Amino acid sequence: MLLFSRIFGCFIKYSTWRPISRNFSNKETLNHSGGAIFLSTDGATIVCWHPPRTVPYASTRPFPRDLESLRAPASPLNIKLDKMMVEKQGGPTVLELTKAFGLPWQHFRPRPFTKKSSPYSWAPLRERKAL
Incomplete structure:
Protein backbone atom coordinates (compact mmCIF):
# COMPACT_ATOMS: atom_id res chain seq x y z
CA MET A 1 0.00 0.00 0.00
CA HIS A 50 6.80 14.50 16.56
CA PRO A 51 4.64 17.45 15.49
CA PRO A 52 6.01 20.96 15.91
CA ARG A 53 4.76 22.62 19.04
CA THR A 54 2.68 25.73 18.58
CA VAL A 55 3.85 28.53 20.84
CA PRO A 56 1.37 31.32 21.56
CA TYR A 57 2.51 34.74 20.42
CA ALA A 58 1.98 36.21 23.89
CA SER A 59 4.70 33.99 25.36
CA THR A 60 7.36 34.85 22.77
CA ARG A 61 10.05 37.43 23.30
CA PRO A 62 11.42 39.93 20.79
CA PHE A 63 14.96 39.54 19.54
CA PRO A 64 17.45 41.56 21.59
CA ARG A 65 18.76 44.47 19.56
CA ASP A 66 22.14 45.97 20.24
CA LEU A 67 21.92 49.52 18.93
CA GLU A 68 25.69 49.95 18.69
CA SER A 69 26.08 46.96 16.42
CA LEU A 70 23.16 48.15 14.26
CA ARG A 71 24.71 51.60 13.85
CA ALA A 72 28.11 50.22 12.87
CA PRO A 73 28.60 49.76 9.12
CA ALA A 74 28.51 46.17 7.94
CA SER A 75 31.85 45.88 6.22
CA PRO A 76 34.22 42.91 6.09
CA LEU A 77 37.05 45.31 6.93
CA ASN A 78 35.31 46.42 10.14
CA ILE A 79 34.87 43.04 11.80
CA LYS A 80 35.22 43.16 15.55
CA LEU A 81 35.98 40.01 17.47
CA ASP A 82 33.75 38.91 20.29
CA LYS A 83 35.02 38.90 23.84
CA MET A 84 35.13 35.12 23.77
CA MET A 85 37.53 35.18 20.84
CA VAL A 86 39.77 37.83 22.37
CA GLU A 87 39.82 36.24 25.82
CA LYS A 88 40.09 32.71 24.51
CA GLN A 89 39.95 30.14 27.25
CA GLY A 90 42.50 27.54 26.32
CA GLY A 91 42.95 24.09 27.75
CA PRO A 92 45.51 23.13 30.37
CA THR A 93 48.94 24.69 30.13
CA VAL A 94 52.07 22.76 29.25
CA LEU A 95 53.26 22.84 32.87
CA GLU A 96 49.94 21.47 34.13
CA LEU A 97 50.17 18.63 31.62
CA THR A 98 53.74 17.77 32.64
CA LYS A 99 52.71 17.53 36.28
CA ALA A 100 49.61 15.47 35.47
CA PHE A 101 51.25 12.92 33.14
CA GLY A 102 54.82 12.92 34.46
CA LEU A 103 56.35 13.57 31.04
CA PRO A 104 58.83 16.31 30.12
CA TRP A 105 57.46 19.60 28.85
CA GLN A 106 58.93 19.03 25.40
CA HIS A 107 56.50 16.18 24.87
CA PHE A 108 53.50 18.54 24.88
CA ARG A 109 54.94 21.21 22.60
CA PRO A 110 53.81 21.23 18.95
CA ARG A 111 56.42 19.82 16.58
CA PRO A 112 55.15 20.18 13.02
CA PHE A 113 58.39 19.07 11.35
CA THR A 114 58.54 15.73 13.20
CA LYS A 115 54.79 15.21 13.02
CA LYS A 116 54.90 15.08 9.23
CA SER A 117 58.09 13.08 8.92
CA SER A 118 57.71 10.43 11.60
CA PRO A 119 54.57 8.48 12.51
CA TYR A 120 56.02 7.87 15.99
CA SER A 121 56.59 11.50 16.92
CA TRP A 122 53.61 11.64 19.29
CA ALA A 123 54.18 8.20 20.80
CA PRO A 124 55.07 8.09 24.52
CA LEU A 125 58.75 8.15 25.43
CA ARG A 126 58.92 4.45 26.31
CA GLU A 127 57.64 3.41 22.89
CA ARG A 128 60.02 5.77 21.09
CA LYS A 129 63.03 4.42 23.02
CA ALA A 130 61.98 0.85 22.17
CA LEU A 131 62.14 1.64 18.45
Whole structure:
Protein backbone atom coordinates (compact mmCIF):
# COMPACT_ATOMS: atom_id res chain seq x y z
CA MET A 1 0.00 0.00 0.00
CA LEU A 2 1.45 3.34 -1.03
CA LEU A 3 0.59 6.03 1.46
CA PHE A 4 1.20 9.75 1.08
CA SER A 5 2.28 10.91 4.46
CA ARG A 6 1.55 14.45 5.51
CA ILE A 7 3.82 13.71 8.41
CA PHE A 8 6.97 13.25 6.34
CA GLY A 9 5.85 15.08 3.18
CA CYS A 10 6.66 12.13 0.94
CA PHE A 11 5.36 8.78 -0.23
CA ILE A 12 5.98 5.89 2.14
CA LYS A 13 5.55 2.29 1.11
CA TYR A 14 4.25 0.01 3.85
CA SER A 15 1.85 -2.84 3.58
CA THR A 16 -0.15 -1.98 6.69
CA TRP A 17 0.41 0.06 9.79
CA ARG A 18 0.11 -1.15 13.33
CA PRO A 19 0.45 1.12 16.35
CA ILE A 20 2.87 0.09 19.06
CA SER A 21 0.36 1.03 21.71
CA ARG A 22 -2.50 -1.45 21.60
CA ASN A 23 -4.91 1.08 23.14
CA PHE A 24 -5.18 3.25 20.01
CA SER A 25 -6.31 2.46 16.53
CA ASN A 26 -4.33 3.81 13.58
CA LYS A 27 -6.72 6.70 13.01
CA GLU A 28 -6.66 7.80 16.63
CA THR A 29 -2.89 7.59 16.75
CA LEU A 30 -2.51 9.68 13.58
CA ASN A 31 -4.81 12.39 14.92
CA HIS A 32 -3.08 12.42 18.30
CA SER A 33 -1.55 15.88 18.79
CA GLY A 34 1.38 14.57 20.82
CA GLY A 35 2.82 12.57 17.94
CA ALA A 36 2.55 9.09 16.58
CA ILE A 37 4.62 5.93 16.91
CA PHE A 38 4.09 3.03 14.53
CA LEU A 39 5.63 -0.36 13.97
CA SER A 40 5.74 -1.85 10.48
CA THR A 41 4.08 -5.22 9.90
CA ASP A 42 7.39 -7.03 9.60
CA GLY A 43 8.50 -5.43 12.86
CA ALA A 44 11.74 -4.11 11.37
CA THR A 45 10.95 -0.39 11.34
CA ILE A 46 9.68 1.95 14.01
CA VAL A 47 8.27 5.18 12.61
CA CYS A 48 7.97 8.16 14.95
CA TRP A 49 6.39 11.53 14.27
CA HIS A 50 6.80 14.50 16.56
CA PRO A 51 4.64 17.45 15.49
CA PRO A 52 6.01 20.96 15.91
CA ARG A 53 4.76 22.62 19.04
CA THR A 54 2.68 25.73 18.58
CA VAL A 55 3.85 28.53 20.84
CA PRO A 56 1.37 31.32 21.56
CA TYR A 57 2.51 34.74 20.42
CA ALA A 58 1.98 36.21 23.89
CA SER A 59 4.70 33.99 25.36
CA THR A 60 7.36 34.85 22.77
CA ARG A 61 10.05 37.43 23.30
CA PRO A 62 11.42 39.93 20.79
CA PHE A 63 14.96 39.54 19.54
CA PRO A 64 17.45 41.56 21.59
CA ARG A 65 18.76 44.47 19.56
CA ASP A 66 22.14 45.97 20.24
CA LEU A 67 21.92 49.52 18.93
CA GLU A 68 25.69 49.95 18.69
CA SER A 69 26.08 46.96 16.42
CA LEU A 70 23.16 48.15 14.26
CA ARG A 71 24.71 51.60 13.85
CA ALA A 72 28.11 50.22 12.87
CA PRO A 73 28.60 49.76 9.12
CA ALA A 74 28.51 46.17 7.94
CA SER A 75 31.85 45.88 6.22
CA PRO A 76 34.22 42.91 6.09
CA LEU A 77 37.05 45.31 6.93
CA ASN A 78 35.31 46.42 10.14
CA ILE A 79 34.87 43.04 11.80
CA LYS A 80 35.22 43.16 15.55
CA LEU A 81 35.98 40.01 17.47
CA ASP A 82 33.75 38.91 20.29
CA LYS A 83 35.02 38.90 23.84
CA MET A 84 35.13 35.12 23.77
CA MET A 85 37.53 35.18 20.84
CA VAL A 86 39.77 37.83 22.37
CA GLU A 87 39.82 36.24 25.82
CA LYS A 88 40.09 32.71 24.51
CA GLN A 89 39.95 30.14 27.25
CA GLY A 90 42.50 27.54 26.32
CA GLY A 91 42.95 24.09 27.75
CA PRO A 92 45.51 23.13 30.37
CA THR A 93 48.94 24.69 30.13
CA VAL A 94 52.07 22.76 29.25
CA LEU A 95 53.26 22.84 32.87
CA GLU A 96 49.94 21.47 34.13
CA LEU A 97 50.17 18.63 31.62
CA THR A 98 53.74 17.77 32.64
CA LYS A 99 52.71 17.53 36.28
CA ALA A 100 49.61 15.47 35.47
CA PHE A 101 51.25 12.92 33.14
CA GLY A 102 54.82 12.92 34.46
CA LEU A 103 56.35 13.57 31.04
CA PRO A 104 58.83 16.31 30.12
CA TRP A 105 57.46 19.60 28.85
CA GLN A 106 58.93 19.03 25.40
CA HIS A 107 56.50 16.18 24.87
CA PHE A 108 53.50 18.54 24.88
CA ARG A 109 54.94 21.21 22.60
CA PRO A 110 53.81 21.23 18.95
CA ARG A 111 56.42 19.82 16.58
CA PRO A 112 55.15 20.18 13.02
CA PHE A 113 58.39 19.07 11.35
CA THR A 114 58.54 15.73 13.20
CA LYS A 115 54.79 15.21 13.02
CA LYS A 116 54.90 15.08 9.23
CA SER A 117 58.09 13.08 8.92
CA SER A 118 57.71 10.43 11.60
CA PRO A 119 54.57 8.48 12.51
CA TYR A 120 56.02 7.87 15.99
CA SER A 121 56.59 11.50 16.92
CA TRP A 122 53.61 11.64 19.29
CA ALA A 123 54.18 8.20 20.80
CA PRO A 124 55.07 8.09 24.52
CA LEU A 125 58.75 8.15 25.43
CA ARG A 126 58.92 4.45 26.31
CA GLU A 127 57.64 3.41 22.89
CA ARG A 128 60.02 5.77 21.09
CA LYS A 129 63.03 4.42 23.02
CA ALA A 130 61.98 0.85 22.17
CA LEU A 131 62.14 1.64 18.45
